[in-house]
Amino acid sequence: MSDNTSVRAGSHGVSRRGFIAGTGSLLGAAALAGRAPAAQARTASIVSGAHVPALVIGTGYGGSVAALRLAQAGVDVHMIEMGRAWDTPGSDGKIFCNTREPDYRSYWLRTRTKAPLNYFLGFPIDRDIPRYTGILDAEEFGGITVYQGRGVGGGSLVNGGMAVTPRRENFAAVLPSVNAAEMYDVYYPRANAGLGVGLIDPAWFDTTACYQYGRVGRKHAQRSGFPFVFVPDVYDWDYMKQEAAGTVPKSALAGEILYGNNHGKKSLQQTYLARARATGRVAVSPLHRVTSVAPAGGRYAVTIEQLDDTGGVTATKTVTADRVFFAAGSVGTSKLLVKLKATGVLPHLNDEVGKGWGDNGNVMCGRANHMWDATGSLQSAIPCCGIDNWAAGGAFAEVAPLPTGIETYASFYLSITRNPHRAQFSWNAAAGRVELNWQTAWKQPSIDMAKTIFDKINAKEGTIYRTDLFGVYKIWGDHLTYHPLGGAVLGRVTDGYGRLAGYPGLYVIDGALIPGNTTVNPFVTITALAERNIEKIIATDL
Ligand code: FAE
Numbered sequence: 352m353s354d355n356t357s358v359r360a361g362s363h364g365v366s367r368r369g370f371i372a373g374t375g376s377l378l379g380a381a382a383l384a385g386r387a388p389a390a391q392a393r394t395a396s397i398v399s400g401a402h403v404p405a406l407v408i409g410t411g412y413g414g415s416v417a418a419l420r421l422a423q424a425g426v427d428v429h430m431i432e433m434g435r436a437w438d439t440p441g442s443d444g445k446i447f448c449n450t451r452e453p454d455y456r457s458y459w460l461r462t463r464t465k466a467p468l469n470y471f472l473g474f475p476i477d478r479d480i481p482r483y484t485g486i487l488d489a490e491e492f493g494g495i496t497v498y499q500g501r502g503v504g505g506g507s508l509v510n511g512g513m514a515v516t517p518r519r520e521n522f523a524a525v526l527p528s529v530n531a532a533e534m535y536d537v538y539y540p541r542a543n544a545g546l547g548v549g550l551i552d553p554a555w556f557d558t559t560a561c562y563q564y565g566r567v568g569r570k571h572a573q574r575s576g577f578p579f580v581f582v583p584d585v586y587d588w589d590y591m592k593q594e595a596a597g598t599v600p601k602s603a604l605a606g607e608i609l610y611g612n613n614h615g616k617k618s619l620q621q622t623y624l625a626r627a628r629a630t631g632r633v634a635v636s637p638l639h640r641v642t643s644v645a646p647a648g649g650r651y652a653v654t655i656e657q658l659d660d661t662g663g664v665t666a667t668k669t670v671t672a673d674r675v676f677f678a679a680g681s682v683g684t685s686k687l688l689v690k691l692k693a694t695g696v697l698p699h700l701n702d703e704v705g706k707g708w709g710d711n712g713n714v715m716c717g718r719a720n721h722m723w724d725a726t727g728s729l730q731s732a733i734p735c736c737g738i739d740n741w742a743a744g745g746a747f748a749e750v751a752p753l754p755t756g757i758e759t760y761a762s763f764y765l766s767i768t769r770n771p772h773r774a775q776f777s778w779n780a781a782a783g784r785v786e787l788n789w790q791t792a793w794k795q796p797s798i799d800m801a802k803t804i805f806d807k808i809n810a811k812e813g814t815i816y817r818t819d820l821f822g823v824y825k826i827w828g829d830h831l832t833y834h835p836l837g838g839a840v841l842g843r844v845t846d847g848y849g850r851l852a853g854y855p856g857l858y859v860i861d862g863a864l865i866p867g868n869t870t871v872n873p874f875v876t877i878t879a880l881a882e883r884n885i886e887k888i889i890a891t892d893l
Pocket of ligand 1: 408409410411412413414431432433434498499500501502503504505506507509510511512513514515609639640641642678679680681683684687833834835860861862863872873874875877
């Protein structure tokens, strides 16, 4: 908790021996066998006074697409990322830590973990950690905690890799102004190819121990008459088979997911950002946070704070850019734009800025199975299947892992629901910060929709909800979202391609464009929309 536990560069306070002792010999062996860091874009430290043709704020999906396509069009790009590069192993030989043993690398500037699933068997599981620029940000607003990835690769570093293309009619309902035929013929296929999306081998799913929890989820869904679907993912399925065979270091099968995967997952570092680097035109400054973007004689002056390992500001830099792409994620982009409008830096942004924010209807729950429906002590941390009751009940439920390493007899689900509530970001001048007016009670429609699935399954199976995963006698994980969307909605704050109204050369190209819900997990849609928009911008603006 205290400052003297904080971590300084080069002294991470966790010895390899201590780590191995803490995680058991299996994980220790994997740590020793750790592979070389993933390829990623050239890291740099941008120089104050520099001028760049294109500056991209953030290195998540939207930012990575923009950087790659601009570079391929011959434009030099500098990406500014507030999180770490995540390219250097710690003293345990690993870049990322495990969900079972969260350490200094786990959370963004916290002295205590804030696990999404924060209780087990009714006991709190959060623990003290040193304050550090860790990988997962649990950003707390009044009524909701918003989880986001921090580092080069953004959310792709921490997410489950579920790569879902929504049903065409659902996409058309979410973004009616976008030509759906173009999206489904060109940009979704382009995004899926660029992200390296693949599907689990169904025959392997049927037999492998690590998806017993998925098979139990399928059986229960089907016995209650719900459509069961396999869900594509960016995890390397062949690698996971080798993990199960014991021939490679384990990642998904060693509980790695929320704080990064040391192997197997094709994050943006391995896909879009690697291709961007290969152009020779893309540089990335990690541990740099953009605080202002102001008009400056036909260009934009961008103010950037350089951070140390514990979040302290070591330098403030100003650079100029011909074009600036806001790709700081729904929350990051919205916070910047709302502040810049309210403080008179970008006064001509319109009044839609900060509006239309939603949580993608996220709600979690667990069910307590009978003893004959064990879900397995070995669970792949990468989900691969779900229950699609969107049309009938407004819910799409991912059959999620509980990779605790012990048998829990629990089925666990993250549901995406058709929640109609939308919140707004606003500037609190007295406090000097941006706030979000989401209320916890607004999750009730999500709970009702999730219940259309799980009440029926419980009735059919003679089972009950788990009450020990989110508190003491608390069924619903209704305090959080993994899927923030909106705040700079396409066609309202921007034109139909992400150009910010009132400011030529400023663009939004991330999840902030999407009005609160994608009906499924969002990153394929964010990527596909970015592909569509950047193609138009390159063709017409450059
Ligand atoms: P994002 O990926 O968040 O990137 C924004 C980047 O900007 C981050 O790297 C920030 O650190 C950086 N940044 C923010 N502010 C600044 C600033 N002022 N200066 C410099 N840099 C800044 O944005 N989605 C799926 O589709 N499937 C899944 O299985 C899935 N699982 C998830 C699991 C977890 C635990 C979490 C947290 C998310 C999950 N998501 C999943 C959501 C997905 O990761 C998210 O929608 C995308 O990452 C959003 O992409 P953006 O490009 O909008």
